[in-house]
Amino acid sequence: MFPTTTLRPRMLNLSSLNPQQRQAVETIQGPLLILAGAGTGKTRVITCRIAHMVERGIEPRQILGVTFTNKAAREMRERVRQLIPRSNSRSKEDKQEGSTICTFHSLCVRILREHIERLGYKRNFVIYDESEQLAAIKKILSHISAKGEKTDPKLILSFLSRFKNGGTSSGASVDPSVAAVASHILSRYESALRACNAVDFDDLILLTLKLFTEHADALAACRDHYRYLMVDEYQDTNAAQFRLVHLLTQQHRNLCVVGDDDQSIYGWRGAEIANLLDMEKHFPEVKVIKLEQNYRSTNVILTAANALIKNNTRRRGKHLWSQKGEGSKIILHTFADDEAEARTIAEEIEYTRQIKRVPWSEQAILFRTNLQSRPLETALRKASIRYHLIGGQSFFDRREVKDLLAYLKIFLNPHDDINLLRVANVPPRGLSDVTMERLLAASQERQCSVFAAMVNPAVIMTFNARARQCVTDFVDLIERTRSRLKSEKDLSLRLWADTFLTEIGYFEDLRRSEKDIETADNRIRNLKDLMATFDNSAVAGTDPSERLERFLEDLMLDNDRAEKEPEGEAVTLITVHSCKGLEFPHVYIVGLEDGLLPHSRSKVEGTLDEERRLFYVAITRAMRSLTLSYCNGRKKYGQILPCHPSPFLQEIPGHLIEAAEEKGKQPVAVDAGKNFFANLRSSLS
Numbered sequence: 001m002f003p004t005t006t007l008r009p010r011m012l013n014l015s016s017l018n019p020q021q022r023q024a025v026e027t028i029q030g031p032l033l034i035l036a037g038a039g040t041g042k043t044r045v046i047t048c049r050i051a052h053m054v055e056r057g058i059e060p061r062q063i064l065g066v067t068f069t070n071k072a073a074r075e076m077r078e079r080v081r082q083l084i085p086r087s088n089s090r091s092k093e094d095k096q097e098g099s100t101i102c103t104f105h106s107l108c109v110r111i112l113r114e115h116i117e118r119l120g121y122k123r124n125f126v127i128y129d130e131s132e133q134l135a136a137i138k139k140i141l142s143h144i145s146a147k148g149e150k151t152d153p154k155l156i157l158s159f160l161s162r163f164k165n166g167g168t169s170s171g172a173s174v175d176p177s178v179a180a181v182a183s184h185i186l187s188r189y190e191s192a193l194r195a196c197n198a199v200d201f202d203d204l205i206l207l208t209l210k211l212f213t214e215h216a217d218a219l220a221a222c223r224d225h226y227r228y229l230m231v232d233e234y235q236d237t238n239a240a241q242f243r244l245v246h247l248l249t250q251q252h253r254n255l256c257v258v259g260d261d262d263q264s265i266y267g268w269r270g271a272e273i274a275n276l277l278d279m280e281k282h283f284p285e286v287k288v289i290k291l292e293q294n295y296r297s298t299n300v301i302l303t304a305a306n307a308l309i310k311n312n313t314r315r316r317g318k319h320l321w322s323q324k325g326e327g328s329k330i331i332l333h334t335f336a337d338d339e340a341e342a343r344t345i346a347e348e349i350e351y352t353r354q355i356k357r358v359p360w361s362e363q364a365i366l367f368r369t370n371l372q373s374r375p376l377e378t379a380l381r382k383a384s385i386r387y388h389l390i391g392g393q394s395f396f397d398r399r400e401v402k403d404l405l406a407y408l409k410i411f412l413n414p415h416d417d418i419n420l421l422r423v424a425n426v427p428p429r430g431l432s433d434v435t436m437e438r439l440l441a442a443s444q445e446r447q448c449s450v451f452a453a454m455v456n457p458a459v460i461m462t463f464n465a466r467a468r469q470c471v472t473d474f475v476d477l478i479e480r481t482r483s484r485l486k487s488e489k490d491l492s493l494r495l496w497a498d499t500f501l502t503e504i505g506y507f508e509d510l511r512r513s514e515k516d517i518e519t520a521d522n523r524i525r526n527l528k529d530l531m532a533t534f535d536n537s538a539v540a541g542t543d544p545s546e547r548l549e550r551f552l553e554d555l556m557l558d559n560d561r562a563e564k565e566p567e568g569e570a571v572t573l574i575t576v577h578s579c580k581g582l583e584f585p586h587v588y589i590v591g592l593e594d595g596l597l598p599h600s601r602s603k604v605e606g607t608l609d610e611e612r613r614l615f616y617v618a619i620t621r622a623m624r625s626l627t628l629s630y631c632n633g634r635k636k637y638g639q640i641l642p643c644h645p646s647p648f649l650q651e652i653p654g655h656l657i658e659a660a661e662e663k664g665k666q667p668v669a670v671d672a673g674k675n676f677f678a679n680l681r682s683s684l685s
Helices: 019-026 042-055 070-083 092-096 104-119 130-144 153-164 176-195 201-214 216-225 239-249 299-309 338-354 370-382 399-412 417-423 433-446 450-454 465-487 493-503 506-513 517-531 544-557 601-605 608-619 647-651 660-665 670-684
Strands: 032-036 063-067 100-103 228-231 255-259 287-291 330-335 363-367 387-389 571-575 584-589 622-631 633-636 639-642 657-659
Touching: 019 042, 019 287, 032 042, 042 063, 042 070, 042 228, 042 255, 063 070, 063 104, 070 100, 100 104, 104 201, 104 216, 104 239, 104 544, 130 153, 130 176, 130 417, 153 176, 153 201, 201 216, 201 239, 216 239, 228 239, 239 255, 299 330, 299 608, 299 622, 299 647, 330 338, 330 660, 338 363, 338 370, 338 584, 338 622, 338 633, 363 370, 370 387, 370 571, 399 417, 399 465, 399 493, 399 517, 399 544, 417 433, 417 450, 433 450, 433 465, 450 465, 465 493, 465 544, 493 506, 493 517, 493 544, 506 517, 584 608, 601 608, 608 647, 657 660
Parallel strands: 032 255, 032 287, 063 100, 063 228, 228 255, 330 622, 330 657, 363 571, 363 584, 387 571, 584 622
Antiparallel strands: 633 639
């Protein structure tokens, strides 16, 4: 039954959808599984479905769309906005509150900002990023590790994350010693965060689950608010996300999940493919619709992908096809070593640009591990080919940026030990390491934050006069700034931050600490660029501290910074794990060797099926041409070690592949030859 509210005038044209897409859009009530193969237009289906629901009389505020990255959420929101134009027929309430399209973490922040006080936190909790989590873990380890004993904090953090998300059932191996240490410090880690009124990314979902479990009225309110739930990339959900979805939909059962089990490649970080494969166990009445018409690739590419993935036995069968024609055969290169591979791929990219008039931006090189990028980068640089390496150092990992963000965070929450300790003496203000260590020890002894120790007269009186004055001045700086952020309603955060950094001597300290003037100027420019965005998150009627909180919250939840498109004309270098959701007209997949793809770990961990899915994802990124390559030898520790072709290559039908050596021997057609020389003359002129 449809809602009894008045239907809105029809403005959405569904005639351009194929029959399966239209069926998915028009199925509104009850559980629905949309199996969306690669390139089958799932984003279009999701956004059209939301618009169609609104046209059928469902209140926008009752519609919740959840995905994994802010990039995907932004794209969906924009598409929905275009499909549902603001018109006079819409009520004032509709205009004020539309459908919610966000990530899992953003959804949980919304819920916790309203209800977290029931769990003993304050509403202005801070969200720790990875560096802050690692700092907290290092601090704990320093007090429990024996002298000379070293434990990698990143391994500890990875285990804690997997454990907290219930993702310990996959085949990924875990060092027993790491697991033991992680289990031992878990309670201390949680206490350390709670003492700072802080949570980490995993806590956002876990605390929401705790809230729903312990406070039935909070769950009931959320169920009543979100009566129609859509989840994108459902095959990537972990155990905690699965529980969250099912708690919200158990009663009204209006759950639509969109995904493709053939593209489940994140098992190593806790994703549970069974969430999609076993949908009928939890929703026996679920309707399943397959999207198989591909709008991206040629049929040669799709036939290869279909032949490869059918070798995975536990999957939902689907067969991708296209109306784009057969297309050219897949080219397969065999190289002596990885340097020859990189050099030849660079030559082909430049040949394709110069002679075939294909810009760099339409070409991408995909590889299994980050280590493979070094020879590729070297070859591209030698050939003067601009490239964009996705996964390089994030802007937000730069020292000066992290310093500024640390200041902002302690102005909102001075009891945030991690960030206070980072900038207490940056730039130098007389708070020496000895002073900070004594303050830290006092905070541990009194079980309070470092800032609380700084304002405790009993603690401060134990310092000499100079150290005492430095601590007092720092406390005064924090409290004075916090007061200004609370009181000056029309304050421009950009101008305020610029003035603040100038007054404390941060810019001057940056210039002094860098030998190279250009490097110092670049660091200052980074800060200026960041500060220019401070007022973008402004909300009318809120004070500067609330606007600052919104900015930091948006920043923390923006977990897709590495996915941003390269600026300007450049070849894309990207790992296969990072390329999901992207497409390129011309794709080169390099390093197709046994031990790389499939990775050597997969045989031990029993994850060969996921490695095959990884190759499938790589293949289906290609739109017009696909080039594969492997090496007979690869350099490791300065020596060339023998390699063998990936067994996955044998799973692609031979009639779809053409060896590069054989292609080079074929005569060139007259018209092709004329075009070649015309483009060659043009490139030289």
